[in-house]
Amino acid sequence: MPTSVIKPVMSAEEAVKRITAGSSIMVGGFNYGGIPYTLVEALVVSGTKDLWLISNDTAYDDVGHGRLVVNGQIRKVTASHVGLNKSTQRLFNEKKMELELVPQGTFVERIRAGGFGLGGVLTPTGVGTVHEEGKQVIEVEGKRYILELPLRADVALIRAYRADRYGNLVYFGTNRNFNPAMATAADLVIAEVDAILEIGQINPNDVVTPGILVDILVLKGDSYYASRT
């Protein structure tokens, strides 16, 4: 799509049409906080399949992007914790879905590397554990680090508090979590927000995600969690 300084505002249904079968998607959120519920719900309705879901967790069976898993739309999950969604466990055990588990700090650093132009990161996390298996270990000044490779996605679905028409974003409470990092690491970034303000109504001092990273704005809907988070 053509980039524009003034970001297009569209319905969630329209926005998620940019996600096609086989796409990789990042979805913000930690537990039930900071999930772009309205976008995820539209993606569930769309039924788009064969997706690679990159998200900290898979929420719950009936909450947020947990429903994408239950609905059989996910080919592979990359996450740090999936213990709260029984369907993720079941589909993985039945070999119907791939599962890549990553320590949470490593997960966000891999996304940051993907969005910040780095070839990877060196982390001590997981050294000497099964997580090290199959990965390159590099010694720096006598200390061992695992080389972790960048993560990027075709589309990031993120959740913020308020946007202005340029797409500048501010966050609220514990809804921030992985959303700012994901906004840097996808070819297309769709942000779900509580409100879209005129230029100048967000002070540049307060902006966390600059609008140049954001492609599409969607207003949040009124489902249970969308309206309460």
Added chain:
Amino acid sequence: MLPVLDEEIARHRIARRVAMEFQDGDVVNLGIGIPTLVSDYIPGDIRVIFQTENGVVGAGPKPDKEDLRFIGAGGRCLKPILGGALVASDMSFGLIRGGHLDATVLGALEVDQEGNIANWWIPGKMVPGMGGAMDLVTGAKHVIVATTHCTKKGDPKILPRCTLPLTGVGVVSLVVTEYCVLRMVSGELVLEEIAPGVDLEDFKKVTPADYRVSRDLCNMKGCDQE
């Protein structure tokens, strides 16, 4: 025979003892389960800053009115303290991995005499994922294990060598159970405190790890407050 304790008494005994480890100004991350109880026992004369993986520096108690926009890592609502900060996940784990946490308190499936900890996966059972545990045990200055002494089935948890997949290697600094306080000192587990009524021979039978009994062995602190 070791004294059989009511589960609630055991959990609170462990939490009360762990809380005595902190100093004014410490930054601490509490895991789920027994570690969560630790915040109830912080002495009134010190201030501890609680950090949560999902981005709170200065987590306070559950608010009177639920607001789902402020939650802890386990999903429970909380209120950031006045003077607290809300951060994104990269900062949160930068704090964790970067040595900015004085302590992390977590549960364990197994710990061993080498200071290894296993607490995220039992092969053959479901695979929940390690979440933030591997980063926490790697980055925090003190890794405090708060756990019941044995599993629900009665199997020992403090072993010569962990059998389950590890969370971290040689990272544990303190183990607190309902029966004891074991501290890692120069690469060796030292029994510093023992709960009242626990016979050392009986204790040994449920503690297969090698440990040294401190010359200053004393009653487990806080038990007199039960």
